[in-house]
Amino acid sequence: MEELFEGATCIICQEVLHRATSVQPCLHSFCSACLSGWLKRRGPALCPLCRKPVAAVTRNYTLSGLVEGLLKAHPDQQRADKELAELDAQDALQEAGYDLAKFLARGAAAADAGAAAAAAAPAPLLGGPAPAAAAGDASGSEASDSDEAEGSGDEAGPRCFHCGDAAWQTLGAAAGLLAGDVAEASGLALRALHGNDFEREMLEEWLRGHRGGRVGGMGGLGGALAAALADPNPEGAPPVQVRFPGAAVVAAPGAAAAAAAAPLPAGSWTDLLACRPCAVAVAHGVVYSLRERIPEGELPERARGRPRCWYGRHCRTQGHKPEHAQRLDHICEQTRFR
Secondary structure, three states: OHHHHHOOEOOOOOOEOOOEEEEEOOOOEEEHHHHHHHHOOOOOOEOOOOOOEOOEEEEOHHHHHHHHHHHHHOHHHOOOHHHHHHHHHHOHHHHOOOOHHHHHHHHHHHHHHHHHHHHHOOOOOOOOOOOHHHHHOOOOOOOOHHHHHHOOOOOOOOEOOOOOOEOOEEHHHHHHHHOOOHHHHHHHHHHHOOOOHHHHHHHHHHHHHHOOOOOOOOOOHHHHHHHHHHOOOOOOOOOOEEEOOOOOEEEOOOOOHHHOOOOOOOOOOOOOEEOHHHHHHHHHHHHHHHHHOOOHHHOOHHHOOOOEOOOHHHOOOOOOOHHHHHHOEOOOOOOOOO
8 A cells, every 4th residue: 555655645744645736847746735835935946856946836637636546445544634624724826826926926925024023023932832823834844954054043933943944833732633533643653654554553452551541632642642752762762763754764862873864852852843744754753663662562462473574664565465564573674675
C-alpha cells in the first residue's frame, strides 16, 4: 500500500494529496493549501521540490482523480474532514483562482500590512500562544538553510522552531489536535509506523493496557504524545528521530552524527512553536519512538521474539503485506542493502 500512495503524497505535509496542484514548468505536484503556504514566503517563487522558478500553477485534475480512486479503495488513508476543511480555509491559491500573479500580489499586500502592524505591536514571546493570524497559516513547509535565514527575524508573527515558517501551534497543542479522537489517533499511528498495520495494532493494544483503556484523546495516544514531548529523550531510551519534509533524518542531541542533519533541541519540546508540516513530522517521530520503547515483555505474545526485517523501518513491503508485517519485526534500523 505504501508504494501505491508514494506518488499520491505531498512532499510538504507528507500526507495524501488534497486538491492536487502542479507548478510549471517542472510539473511537480503538492496539496493546494501546502503550496499556497510555501509560495507565501519571502523571496522568489520556487518549486518546493526542485527549487526551479515557478512560472504558473494549475490544478492537476488527473492526479486528483487517481487520489480519489485510491482513497475509495483504501478509506483508512483518508484525512479527517476537520483537517481538510482547515486546509481549504487556508488555500489562498484557490481563492486567487490559481492565478499566480494575483496570488503573489495579494501576498505582497498582506506582507506590507503585517509589517506595518508589527512595527506598532510588541514582539511575541517565544513559546507563547500563536496569535490568530499565525495559527491560521497552518500549511507551512520544509526549508533549506538559506530559506530559514531569509524568512526569520523581521517578519511579523511567531516562527516555526525548525524551518522558520509561520507557526501553527505549539507541539503540545498539535499533539492534542493530531490525536484528538480514535480515528485520528489510529491514522496518525499508522502513518508514523510506515503503514504497518500490525505494529499499529501492537501500539494500540499497549495503549489500552497502559493509558486508561483508550486509544484516542488525551487518555490514549494524545496523552502518551504529550508525556513524550515533555521529556522526549529520557536517559537510556533510544533517541527520537524526525524526518522533516524534504530533509534528511534529524535526531535528538546525543544521537549518532551520521544519522542526523542537525540535532533537535534538548529538553522539553512541549512549548516549541511549529508550522503544521514540522509538527506532523515531530509527531510521527515521537509515535514511532513510543512503539520502539515498549519493552518486549509488555508486547502481546504474537509480537515477541520475531526476527528483524533486513530493511527495518524502511521496508516497503510492511505496508501492503500483512503476513510479512506480522512475521518480522520492523521496529529497527535497516541492516542490509543500505
